[in-house]
Amino acid sequence: MERSDPEKLILVNREPNGIAFVTINRPKALNSLTRAMMRDMAQAFKALDREDSVRVIVLSGSGRAFCSGVDLTAAEDVFKGDVKDPEGDPVAQMERCRKPIIVAVGGFAVTAGFEIALACDIVVAAKRTKFIDTHARFGIFPSWGLSQKLSRIIGPNKAREVSLTATPLTAEVAEKLGFVNHVVEEGDLLKKAREIGEAIIRNNQDMVLRYKSVINDGLKLDLGHALALEKERAHDYYNGMTKEQFKKMQEFIAGRGSKKPSSKL
DSSP states (O other): OOOOOTTOSEEEEEOTTSEEEEEEOOGGGTTOBOHHHHHHHHHHHHHHHHOTTOOEEEEEESTTOSBOOBOGGGHHHHHTSOTTOGGGOHHHHHHHOOSOEEEEEOSEEETHHHHHHHTSSEEEEETTOEEEOOHHHHTOOOOSSHHHHHHHHHOHHHHHHHHHHOOOEEHHHHHHTTSOSEEEOGGGHHHHHHHHHHHHHTSOHHHHHHHHHHHHHHTTSOHHHHHHHHHHHHHHHHHTOOHHHHHHHHHHHHHHHTSOOOOOO
Protein backbone atom coordinates (compact mmCIF):
# COMPACT_ATOMS: atom_id res chain seq x y z
CA MET A 1 0.00 0.00 0.00
CA GLU A 2 1.23 3.47 -0.85
CA ARG A 3 2.17 5.67 2.09
CA SER A 4 0.23 8.90 2.58
CA ASP A 5 1.11 12.17 4.26
CA PRO A 6 0.04 11.75 7.92
CA GLU A 7 -0.69 15.49 8.10
CA LYS A 8 -3.53 15.17 5.63
CA LEU A 9 -7.09 14.98 6.96
CA ILE A 10 -8.32 12.96 3.98
CA LEU A 11 -5.96 10.10 3.19
CA VAL A 12 -5.96 8.20 -0.10
CA ASN A 13 -4.10 4.92 -0.52
CA ARG A 14 -4.10 2.69 -3.58
CA GLU A 15 -3.28 -1.01 -3.59
CA PRO A 16 -1.94 -2.90 -6.63
CA ASN A 17 -5.00 -5.20 -6.64
CA GLY A 18 -7.31 -2.31 -7.57
CA ILE A 19 -8.71 -1.35 -4.17
CA ALA A 20 -8.35 2.29 -3.12
CA PHE A 21 -8.82 3.36 0.50
CA VAL A 22 -10.14 6.78 1.47
CA THR A 23 -9.80 7.58 5.17
CA ILE A 24 -11.23 10.51 7.10
CA ASN A 25 -8.25 11.26 9.33
CA ARG A 26 -9.16 13.75 12.04
CA PRO A 27 -9.57 11.39 15.01
CA LYS A 28 -9.04 13.98 17.77
CA ALA A 29 -12.11 15.82 16.48
CA LEU A 30 -14.00 12.52 15.91
CA ASN A 31 -13.52 13.03 12.17
CA SER A 32 -15.81 16.07 12.05
CA LEU A 33 -15.69 17.71 8.64
CA THR A 34 -14.40 21.17 7.79
CA ARG A 35 -15.15 22.82 4.47
CA ALA A 36 -11.62 22.06 3.27
CA MET A 37 -12.02 18.39 4.20
CA MET A 38 -15.27 18.21 2.26
CA ARG A 39 -13.59 19.59 -0.83
CA ASP A 40 -10.61 17.24 -0.44
CA MET A 41 -12.91 14.24 -0.08
CA ALA A 42 -14.95 15.31 -3.09
CA GLN A 43 -11.83 15.69 -5.20
CA ALA A 44 -10.48 12.34 -3.98
CA PHE A 45 -13.56 10.50 -5.21
CA LYS A 46 -13.55 12.44 -8.47
CA ALA A 47 -9.91 11.51 -9.10
CA LEU A 48 -10.32 7.84 -8.16
CA ASP A 49 -13.29 7.52 -10.48
CA ARG A 50 -11.05 8.56 -13.37
CA GLU A 51 -8.26 6.08 -12.58
CA ASP A 52 -8.56 2.90 -14.63
CA SER A 53 -6.45 0.95 -12.14
CA VAL A 54 -8.95 1.59 -9.33
CA ARG A 55 -11.75 -0.99 -9.28
CA VAL A 56 -13.29 -0.53 -5.82
CA ILE A 57 -13.14 2.22 -3.19
CA VAL A 58 -13.28 1.58 0.56
CA LEU A 59 -14.17 4.55 2.78
CA SER A 60 -13.49 4.58 6.52
CA GLY A 61 -12.66 6.85 9.45
CA SER A 62 -9.64 6.74 11.74
CA GLY A 63 -9.97 6.47 15.50
CA ARG A 64 -13.14 5.71 17.44
CA ALA A 65 -15.66 7.33 15.08
CA PHE A 66 -16.43 7.10 11.39
CA CYS A 67 -17.56 10.72 11.15
CA SER A 68 -19.27 12.92 13.76
CA GLY A 69 -20.70 15.25 11.13
CA VAL A 70 -19.82 18.79 10.16
CA ASP A 71 -17.49 20.74 12.44
CA LEU A 72 -20.07 23.09 13.96
CA THR A 73 -17.39 25.52 15.15
CA ALA A 74 -17.26 26.59 11.50
CA ALA A 75 -20.95 26.00 10.74
CA GLU A 76 -21.60 29.34 9.04
CA ASP A 77 -18.63 28.89 6.73
CA VAL A 78 -19.93 25.45 5.74
CA PHE A 79 -23.67 25.99 5.49
CA LYS A 80 -23.65 29.46 3.93
CA GLY A 81 -21.32 28.33 1.18
CA ASP A 82 -22.56 27.13 -2.18
CA VAL A 83 -24.23 23.86 -1.20
CA LYS A 84 -24.99 23.25 -4.88
CA ASP A 85 -21.31 23.28 -5.91
CA PRO A 86 -20.53 19.65 -6.85
CA GLU A 87 -16.76 20.23 -6.87
CA GLY A 88 -16.69 20.65 -3.11
CA ASP A 89 -19.52 18.23 -2.32
CA PRO A 90 -18.29 14.73 -1.38
CA VAL A 91 -21.75 13.18 -1.58
CA ALA A 92 -22.31 14.59 -5.08
CA GLN A 93 -18.97 13.16 -6.22
CA MET A 94 -19.69 9.80 -4.54
CA GLU A 95 -23.04 9.61 -6.31
CA ARG A 96 -21.32 10.36 -9.63
CA CYS A 97 -18.58 7.79 -9.00
CA ARG A 98 -18.85 4.79 -11.31
CA LYS A 99 -16.74 2.55 -9.08
CA PRO A 100 -18.41 0.55 -6.26
CA ILE A 101 -17.96 2.27 -2.88
CA ILE A 102 -17.83 0.17 0.29
CA VAL A 103 -18.03 2.03 3.58
CA ALA A 104 -16.58 0.62 6.80
CA VAL A 105 -18.29 2.34 9.73
CA GLY A 106 -17.00 2.04 13.28
CA GLY A 107 -18.12 3.85 16.43
CA PHE A 108 -20.73 6.23 15.15
CA ALA A 109 -21.81 8.13 12.04
CA VAL A 110 -23.59 11.35 12.91
CA THR A 111 -25.69 13.51 10.56
CA ALA A 112 -23.28 14.34 7.69
CA GLY A 113 -21.44 11.11 8.52
CA PHE A 114 -24.75 9.26 8.27
CA GLU A 115 -25.42 10.90 4.89
CA ILE A 116 -21.97 9.94 3.61
CA ALA A 117 -22.65 6.31 4.56
CA LEU A 118 -25.98 6.50 2.71
CA ALA A 119 -24.09 7.59 -0.42
CA CYS A 120 -22.13 4.32 -0.49
CA ASP A 121 -23.10 1.12 -2.30
CA ILE A 122 -22.30 -1.41 0.44
CA VAL A 123 -22.22 -0.76 4.19
CA VAL A 124 -20.13 -2.74 6.67
CA ALA A 125 -20.46 -1.72 10.32
CA ALA A 126 -18.75 -2.75 13.53
CA LYS A 127 -20.84 -4.11 16.37
CA ARG A 128 -22.40 -1.41 18.58
CA THR A 129 -21.95 1.21 15.87
CA LYS A 130 -24.62 3.91 15.92
CA PHE A 131 -26.06 6.01 13.10
CA ILE A 132 -27.53 9.27 14.40
CA ASP A 133 -29.43 12.04 12.58
CA THR A 134 -29.21 15.28 14.59
CA HIS A 135 -30.55 17.69 11.94
CA ALA A 136 -33.75 18.29 13.93
CA ARG A 137 -31.90 18.66 17.22
CA PHE A 138 -29.56 21.42 16.04
CA GLY A 139 -31.78 23.14 13.48
CA ILE A 140 -29.77 22.04 10.45
CA PHE A 141 -31.58 21.39 7.17
CA PRO A 142 -30.45 18.17 5.43
CA SER A 143 -28.85 18.68 2.01
CA TRP A 144 -26.94 15.45 1.39
CA GLY A 145 -29.96 13.19 1.00
CA LEU A 146 -30.79 11.88 4.46
CA SER A 147 -34.41 13.07 4.35
CA GLN A 148 -35.04 11.13 1.14
CA LYS A 149 -32.70 8.14 1.06
CA LEU A 150 -33.22 6.69 4.54
CA SER A 151 -37.00 6.31 4.15
CA ARG A 152 -36.52 4.48 0.87
CA ILE A 153 -34.16 2.00 2.51
CA ILE A 154 -35.62 1.32 5.97
CA GLY A 155 -39.20 2.50 5.40
CA PRO A 156 -40.82 5.89 6.07
CA ASN A 157 -42.12 5.18 9.57
CA LYS A 158 -38.78 4.04 10.96
CA ALA A 159 -36.97 6.83 9.12
CA ARG A 160 -39.28 9.44 10.61
CA GLU A 161 -38.61 8.05 14.08
CA VAL A 162 -34.84 8.11 13.57
CA SER A 163 -34.79 11.64 12.18
CA LEU A 164 -37.52 13.41 14.17
CA THR A 165 -36.40 12.03 17.55
CA ALA A 166 -32.65 12.09 16.80
CA THR A 167 -32.32 8.68 18.48
CA PRO A 168 -29.57 6.27 17.40
CA LEU A 169 -30.10 3.55 14.82
CA THR A 170 -27.81 0.71 15.85
CA ALA A 171 -25.84 -1.32 13.34
CA GLU A 172 -27.68 -4.44 14.42
CA VAL A 173 -31.12 -2.92 13.76
CA ALA A 174 -29.88 -1.26 10.56
CA GLU A 175 -28.76 -4.67 9.29
CA LYS A 176 -32.22 -6.14 9.93
CA LEU A 177 -33.81 -3.19 8.10
CA GLY A 178 -31.56 -3.63 5.06
CA PHE A 179 -29.32 -0.57 5.38
CA VAL A 180 -26.21 -2.31 6.73
CA ASN A 181 -24.94 -5.32 4.75
CA HIS A 182 -22.71 -6.86 7.41
CA VAL A 183 -22.12 -6.33 11.14
CA VAL A 184 -18.68 -7.51 12.28
CA GLU A 185 -16.27 -7.16 15.16
CA GLU A 186 -14.40 -3.84 15.25
CA GLY A 187 -11.10 -5.53 14.39
CA ASP A 188 -12.63 -7.19 11.32
CA LEU A 189 -14.13 -4.05 9.80
CA LEU A 190 -11.57 -3.34 7.08
CA LYS A 191 -10.95 -7.05 6.59
CA LYS A 192 -14.61 -7.58 5.68
CA ALA A 193 -14.65 -4.50 3.43
CA ARG A 194 -11.53 -5.77 1.66
CA GLU A 195 -13.09 -9.23 1.26
CA ILE A 196 -16.14 -7.73 -0.45
CA GLY A 197 -13.92 -5.55 -2.62
CA GLU A 198 -11.85 -8.53 -3.73
CA ALA A 199 -15.03 -10.45 -4.63
CA ILE A 200 -16.12 -7.53 -6.82
CA ILE A 201 -12.71 -7.33 -8.51
CA ARG A 202 -12.90 -11.00 -9.55
CA ASN A 203 -15.85 -10.20 -11.81
CA ASN A 204 -16.10 -8.60 -15.25
CA GLN A 205 -15.21 -4.98 -14.50
CA ASP A 206 -17.12 -3.49 -17.41
CA MET A 207 -20.27 -5.25 -16.22
CA VAL A 208 -19.64 -4.22 -12.60
CA LEU A 209 -19.72 -0.57 -13.67
CA ARG A 210 -22.77 -1.07 -15.87
CA TYR A 211 -24.59 -3.05 -13.17
CA LYS A 212 -23.97 -0.47 -10.45
CA SER A 213 -25.19 2.24 -12.82
CA VAL A 214 -28.44 0.51 -13.79
CA ILE A 215 -29.25 -0.32 -10.15
CA ASN A 216 -28.59 3.20 -8.88
CA ASP A 217 -30.27 4.93 -11.83
CA GLY A 218 -33.25 2.61 -11.58
CA LEU A 219 -33.76 3.45 -7.92
CA LYS A 220 -34.59 7.02 -8.97
CA LEU A 221 -37.52 5.76 -11.08
CA ASP A 222 -40.77 3.90 -10.50
CA LEU A 223 -40.59 0.16 -11.18
CA GLY A 224 -42.12 0.34 -14.65
CA HIS A 225 -39.65 2.93 -15.92
CA ALA A 226 -36.77 1.18 -14.13
CA LEU A 227 -37.55 -2.10 -15.90
CA ALA A 228 -37.71 -0.24 -19.21
CA LEU A 229 -34.32 1.31 -18.43
CA GLU A 230 -32.82 -2.13 -17.79
CA LYS A 231 -34.29 -3.48 -21.05
CA GLU A 232 -32.99 -0.51 -23.03
CA ARG A 233 -29.45 -0.80 -21.66
CA ALA A 234 -29.42 -4.57 -22.15
CA HIS A 235 -30.48 -4.11 -25.77
CA ASP A 236 -27.73 -1.56 -26.36
CA TYR A 237 -25.14 -3.75 -24.62
CA TYR A 238 -25.86 -6.94 -26.58
CA ASN A 239 -26.19 -5.07 -29.88
CA GLY A 240 -22.71 -3.71 -29.29
CA MET A 241 -21.13 -7.12 -28.66
CA THR A 242 -19.07 -8.80 -31.38
CA LYS A 243 -19.09 -12.51 -32.25
CA GLU A 244 -15.67 -12.75 -30.62
CA GLN A 245 -17.05 -11.35 -27.36
CA PHE A 246 -19.93 -13.84 -27.38
CA LYS A 247 -17.41 -16.63 -27.97
CA LYS A 248 -15.28 -15.48 -25.02
CA MET A 249 -18.38 -15.36 -22.84
CA GLN A 250 -19.24 -18.94 -23.75
CA GLU A 251 -15.67 -20.10 -23.09
CA PHE A 252 -15.67 -18.36 -19.74
CA ILE A 253 -18.97 -19.93 -18.69
CA ALA A 254 -17.76 -23.37 -19.83
CA GLY A 255 -14.59 -22.93 -17.77
CA ARG A 256 -16.49 -21.84 -14.68
CA GLY A 257 -18.75 -24.86 -14.96
CA SER A 258 -15.83 -27.17 -14.22
CA LYS A 259 -14.88 -25.32 -11.02
CA LYS A 260 -16.34 -25.55 -7.54
CA PRO A 261 -18.51 -22.59 -6.58
CA SER A 262 -16.87 -20.05 -4.28
CA SER A 263 -17.99 -19.71 -0.66
CA LYS A 264 -20.63 -17.14 0.21
CA LEU A 265 -19.71 -13.74 1.58
